[in-house]
Amino acid sequence: MEKSICIVLAVAIPVLAVILAVLFYLRSRRSGMFRSGSGLPKYWLTYLASKITDIQQKDMEIGNHGDSFIFITDLHYNANDGNSAGAAEYILDRSSVGKVIIGGDICNGSSRGKPECIDQILNCRNAFRKINPYYLRGNHDNNTEISDRTPEKELPDSELYDLILKPIENRIVCNHEFHYYFDNEIRKIRYICLDTGHPDSYVLPDAQIIWMQNVIRKLDPGWTVVVLTHQYYDTDGTVDGNGNKILAGLNDVYDKTDATIACVICGHSHADRLEITPKGFPVICTTCDTRGGGDPGSKRIRFTHTEQAFDVYHIDTAARKIHVTRIGAGSDREAAY
Ligand SMILES: [Fe+2]
Numbered sequence: 354m355e356k357s358i359c360i361v362l363a364v365a366i367p368v369l370a371v372i373l374a375v376l377f378y379l380r381s382r383r384s385g386m387f388r389s390g391s392g393l394p395k396y397w398l399t400y401l402a403s404k405i406t407d408i409q410q411k412d413m414e415i416g417n418h419g420d421s422f423i424f425i426t427d428l429h430y431n432a433n434d435g436n437s438a439g440a441a442e443y444i445l446d447r448s449s450v451g452k453v454i455i456g457g458d459i460c461n462g463s464s465r466g467k468p469e470c471i472d473q474i475l476n477c478r479n480a481f482r483k484i485n486p487y488y489l490r491g492n493h494d495n496n497t498e499i500s501d502r503t504p505e506k507e508l509p510d511s512e513l514y515d516l517i518l519k520p521i522e523n524r525i526v527c528n529h530e531f532h533y534y535f536d537n538e539i540r541k542i543r544y545i546c547l548d549t550g551h552p553d554s555y556v557l558p559d560a561q562i563i564w565m566q567n568v569i570r571k572l573d574p575g576w577t578v579v580v581l582t583h584q585y586y587d588t589d590g591t592v593d594g595n596g597n598k599i600l601a602g603l604n605d606v607y608d609k610t611d612a613t614i615a616c617v618i619c620g621h622s623h624a625d626r627l628e629i630t631p632k633g634f635p636v637i638c639t640t641c642d643t644r645g646g647g648d649p650g651s652k653r654i655r656f657t658h659t660e661q662a663f664d665v666y667h668i669d670t671a672a673r674k675i676h677v678t679r680i681g682a683g684s685d686r687e688a689a690y
Contacts, residue, residue: 418671426456426620427641438480457491457583466506490550572612585619
């Protein structure tokens with residue numbers, strides 16, 4: 354009897370250990386825990402090797418007249434395949450691209466409440482920990498865009514701020530709010546990050562437009578402005594209340610500043626868009642990074658590079674051109690300003 358129990362245990366314990374190891378590995382893959390550049394699956398490494406030469410070529414073209422960065426938006430992290438952090442790291446390691454800006458909606462709305470929202474933000478931050486990106490607030494990040502919304506399920510502003518902006522406070526000009534700017538002083542580019550995610554309205558207040566105009570108006574000649582916002586277009590492709598306010602604010606300041614407004618970059622609508630505004634600068638929308646986001650523009654297939662989608666921006670301030678290289682599903686784009 355004792356011998357048969359020993360045999361059963363001798364078989365069962367290793368089997369159980371293997372099952373637990375596999376479950377832990379699969380959970381870690383989903384959370385992005387192992388997603389550094391070196392941890393990417395082979396199909397991603399093969400794909401990135403085919404894109405990196407193009408990015409390096411763009412680096413050489415802009416030379417010392419411009420700047421470059423990665424823009425990733427609408428990650429909805431508990432529905433994300435988790436390879437974008439590793440892909441971004443791969444690009445940063447092999448090019449002059451020096452920063453990542455995350456355009457909002459790190460969270461997917463969670464009916465289970467605040468802990469799951471925090472978990473998603475921490476998993477995202479953990480995946481991008483070597484990069485320490487800039488973050489914009491999206492409409493899902495306070496966990497208020499859920500049908501069974503209650504105060505207990507919401508992530509308060511103070512906690513969200515500490516999770517996404519406190520780690521970058523030393524690199525931004527910010528008054529403990531979700532809108533801020535940061536500069537590349539060598540290349541004379543000001544990045545203005547707007548906040549359209551206030552959970553009471555999801556529309557930025559007039560005071561924020563006035564703040565944006567002031568920080569543009571103060572710039573000296575030779576400076577270029579890049580405006581980043583989560584919302585600009587609605588999901589049907591029309592310009593929403595935020596877009597109308599931002600465009601009116603930029604049109605108003607356009608001829609009252611010595612700086613050049615290069616573009617508005619946005620996410621939220623889960624589709625690629627590019628239009629030139631009447632003043633001549635483009636609004637460029639990047640589709641969702643998450644495969645499950647309903648992007649109508651391209652098929653998203655698991656275990657291929659189309660499971661993610663984000664953009665590498667090169668702003669050429671001499672040629673007044675913007676090169677947008679797509680990583681993942683979708684196509685490269687270009688615009689002048
Ligand atoms: Fe989104």
